Amino acid sequence: MPPATKRSRSRGGGAGGLEYISLDGLRIDGRRPTEVRKIRCSLGALSRADGSAYYEQGNTRVLVAVYGPREPHSRASIQHDRAVVKCEFSTAMFASPVYRRTWKGDRKSTAAALVMQKAFEGVILTASYPKSQIDIYVQVLQNDGGALVAAINAASLALVNAGVAMSDFVVACSVGFVDDTFVVDPSSLESASDRPELTLAVLSHSAKIASCQLDSKLPDGESFERALEFATSGANQIFKVLEYEVRKYSLNLLDSRGLVAL
Amino acid sequence: MSTPTFSIVRPPPPSTASAPLSHIPITIPGSTIPTEDLSVRARGTLLSTTGSTRVLTATVAGVITRVNKLVMVRPLRAKYIPETGDVVIGRVTDLAGRRWRLDVNAARHAILLLSAVNLPGGIQRRRTYQDELNMRAFFTEGDLVSAEVQEQWDDGCVALHTRSLRYGKLSGGTFVPVQPELVKRAKKHFHRLDCGVHAILGNNGYIFLAERAEKEGGATTPEMRKMVARVRNAVLALDTEFIAIGPDTIMSVYDASIEEGVELRDMTRPDITAKICEGARSMRAAA
Amino acid sequence: MLSGAEKTYIEAGAAQGIRADGRGLLDLRPVTLETSLLPTASGSARVRIGGVTDILVGVKAEVVEPHVNAPDEGLMSFAVECSSLASPDFVGRGGADLNAELSQLLTRLYASSATRELRRGLALIPGRKCWVLHVDALVLDSGGNLYGALSLAVRAALRVVTLPRVVIIPGEADDDDEIEVNEEVFERLSRSEDAPVAVTLSAVGGRGIYIADSTSEEEACAKAAITMGVNLAGRACGAVSGGTGGVDMDTLKSMLKDAVRVGGDILKTTDSFLQDDIARMESGEEVEPVGFFS
Known part of the structure; x- marks a missing residue:
């Protein structure tokens, strides 16, 4: 049954009396400001791709496929000393709560794909795969906010599933700002077009920043550093879940195939 | 009332078993x-x-x-990385200037030089201009070829050779790609399975199943064709279950499918593959 | 890409009635089906055939004005997208032609008089308001028989679609009737059982030989193919043919008869499978779908 997302539509989104943080300090879906939504994920969801992952963060759901490293599609894209990384970000027609037929070539999708390409180019050991190509394809199945975050996390899982060598494990988290409070992992209800939102991708072990996007300026008095702190803490929460999932999946494979030296 | 010609099932629920072998980091x-x-x-x-x-x-x-x-x-899972001496099956993607390029399921296509191929007229005769023009007569786009990894060049490119009578163009059978990490490195890659089907298990995860070894002739019987199909389905079941693929595990699944009375077309049903692979699963090396 | 030798093997097999995976000529690969995977859609279904063809369908409903030529019918719009997840060939505009062809097939399948009652069931106020069902299909993997998989997934999704109950509030003048959507009560589509399935038969190898539910390898060997829409009443709803080879008249007649028979088998087996899903929906029982977890 369709969920009750009608509130914001009928009241015109926020300013008209919608309370994002209750007196108890809880958000609309019952979370605390620093809490990330429930994450469920699965590696190897698609059998044809070299690597893949299915990822849910709250009601946002994405599928990511990795093809490669493989022979480059066109001679023009070959780099003699490293692999070329290409990303595509596509949203399914039934993904948004309000019906919308989007096209994967539109501005938002192309921008998201570029953010991902830059983030992963920095962490994939491209020098290990000269003259080849690594493709990362994102398909958003349901978007309730944080689709890019979900895509980055799913892509990390898919790259691990494909056995692509990386210097670290990229994890993403976003931070919004509602009712004068920073909220980690805002849902679509909590993200409005005029509100600041920070999307951060970090390297989990070295804590370096792979990518940082800030939409709309932060309110006066609030520091960029505070927003980063919230995002980093969220990313650490997420990393714990993903690390556990990778270990569980790998142990299952090991159990199946056995410790045969290949 | 005619019996339905297909089966329709729900996807199997994910296993809730706790992570096995959890002492391994x-x-x-x-x-x-x-x-x-x-x-x-x-x-x-x-x-x-x-x-x-x-x-x-x-x-x-x-x-x-x-x-x-x-x-x-x-x-645990990765793209195939060629090593010298590996036996692989490749598919010809293009040819030019005295060499073919083959897809071998690796980061890049492999090269097969005209000079690395067995030619009619003797093993070591010189390659002539005629040979170069006739390259398509040997291997053309789409052909499946069994070969050995000869060497790796500085730029990471891999060179193959078919300089043994056992290697060459494949025919009279069916191609089955699986995950390369499931094909054990073994002394033998050309097998004649107990059921009579010939199987080439490429290190690169590319497998070819045929009714008979290359050089024999004769027409294929329907019975033989069914056996090849059963082996094919057994291989795919092992691939789905992520179990090592070798003549022993293939025949275990093959025999189990017959014992359980599983029809050929049902062997790849998600609820059936786990059952027929039980025996093969227990053959894996203990942790 | 297929080698000449593989094509020969497939054609010789078809001539003997045994395909590479052991199936008979008209046998279908095992199908996995699950409905109601997308909670934000009015109806959804995922169909996988042989583990290599994978379709996800989501149906979303909106209230719009009916078409001028059919004021007493609702609308159905179909869009198919081949996801890049299925193949790097579909990146960018690579899948555009196939998307258009597949969307067109579904549109034609549902445009005939055989689905008129279904469309009538979507009307609200004749000439003024009706439901439009946006049926969107995502191809997640393409391993042969896309038409069959698409039509099956669309049918399954439609069988479980629920729409909020609409009450007509009569206005003062004839044109002033208004509708009120009751978001608390949901109803299934009337006549969803009229949804057809597409059966493709491909001519492979010798004269008079054809197969159902072909794999991508078999499709590469097919000289010609006929796709027919079949519904529960055994009626044909649209037919498409393709391929450069010709099919002689006797074979064509035989193919059409077999397409109706195979289609009938698919419809019967699918419907008895869906009884569970539909019963659960009507009793309000919520079941967690398996979805993409393994």
């Missing part, structure tokens, strides 16, 4: 590998500097393997 890209000697390291590892300390980290998710003083991480 699995790395994740970026995780530190404890080691004494940072200078002796191999595949799957990276030397990185954090502040003033140098640390060995994993680059893939896998199991840490230590051989003598060499530390490496073997990824």
Whole structure:
């Protein structure tokens, strides 16, 4: 049954009396400001791709496929000393709560794909795969906010599933700002077009920043550093879940195939 | 009332069994590998500097393997990495200038030089201009070829050869791609299975199943065709269940499917593959 | 890409009635089906055939004005997208032609008089308001028989679609009737059982030989193919043919008869499978779908 997302539509989104943080300090879906939504994920969801992952963060759901490293599609894209990384970000027609037929070539999708390409180019050991190509394809199945975050996390899982060598494990988290409070992992209800939102991708072990996007300026008095702190803490929460999932999946494979030296 | 010609099932629920073998440490890209000697390291590892300390980290998710003083991480799933001496099956993608290029399920296509192929008229005769023009007569686009990895060049390109009578163009059978990490490195890659079907298990995960070895002739009987189909379905079941693929495990699934009375077309049903692979699963090396 | 030798093997097999995976000529690969995977859609279904063809369908409903030529019918719009997840060939505009062809097939399948009652069931106020069902299909993997998989997934999704109950509030003048959507009560589509399935038969190898539910390898060997829409009443709803080879008249007649029979088998087996899903929906029982977890 369709969920009750009608509130914001009928009241015109926020300013008209919608309370994002209750007196108890809880958000609309019952979370605390620093809490990330429930994450469920699965590696190897698609059998044809070299690597893949299915990822849910709250009601946002994405599928990511990795093809490669493989022979480059066109001679023009070959780099003699490293692999070329290409990303595509596509949203399914039934993904948004309000019906919308989007096209994967539109501005938002192309921008998201570029953010991902830059983030992963920095962490994939491209020098290990000269003259080849690594493709990362994102398909958003349901978007309730944080689709890019979900895509980055799913892509990390898919790259691990494909056995692509990386210097670290990229994890993403976003931070919004509602009712004068920073909220980690805002849902679509909590993200409005005029509100600041920070999307951060970090390297989990070295804590370096792979990518940082800030939409709309932060309110006066609030520091960029505070927003980063919230995002980093969220990313650490997420990393714990993903690390556990990778270990569980790998142990299952090991159990199946056995410790045969290949 | 005619019987339905197909089956329709719900997807199997994910297993809720707790993680087995949980005493084995699995790395994740970026995780530190404890080691004494940072200078002796191999595949799957990276030397990185954090502040003033140098640390060995994993680059893939896998199991840490230590051989003598060499530390490496073997990824559990990865694209095929060719090694000299491997037996592979490749599909010709294009040809030009005295060489063919083949898809061997690796990061790049492999090269097969005209000079590395057995030609009619003797093993070591010189390649003539005629041969060059007739390259398509030997192997054309789309052909499946069994070959051996001869060498790896500096730029990472891999060269194949078919200089043994056992290698060459494949016909009279069916092609089955599987995950390369499931094909055991063994002394033999050309097998005649107990049921009579011939199987070439390429190190690169490309498999070819035929009714008979290349050089024999004669028409295929329907019975033989069914056997090849049963082997094909057995191989795919092992691939789905992520169980090592070898003549022993293939025949285990083959026999189990017959014992359980599983029809050929039902062997790949998700609820049936686990059942017929039980025996093969227990053949794996103990942890 | 297929080698000449593989094509020969497939054609010789078809001539003997045994395909590479052991199926008979008209046998279908095992199908996995699950409905109601997308909670934000009015109806959804995922169909996988042989583990290599994978379709996800989501149906979303909106209230719009009916078409001028059919004021007493609702609308159905179909869009198919081949996801890049299925193949790097579909990146960018690579899948554009196939998307258009597949969307067109579904549109034609549902445009005939055989589905008129279904469309009538979507009308609200004749000439002024009706439901439009946006039926969107995502191809997640393409391993042969896309038409069959698409039509099956669309049918399954439609069988479980629920729409909020609409009450007509009569206005003062004839044109002033208004509708009120009751978001608390949901109803299934009337006549969803009229949804057809597409059966493709491909001519492979010798004269008079054809197969159902072909794999991508078999499709590469097919000289010609006929796709027919079949509904529960055994009626044909649209037919498409393709391929450069010709099919002689006797074979064509035989193919059409077999297409109706195979289609009938598919419809019967699918419907008895869906009884569970539909019963659960009507009793309000919520079941967690398996979805993409394994």
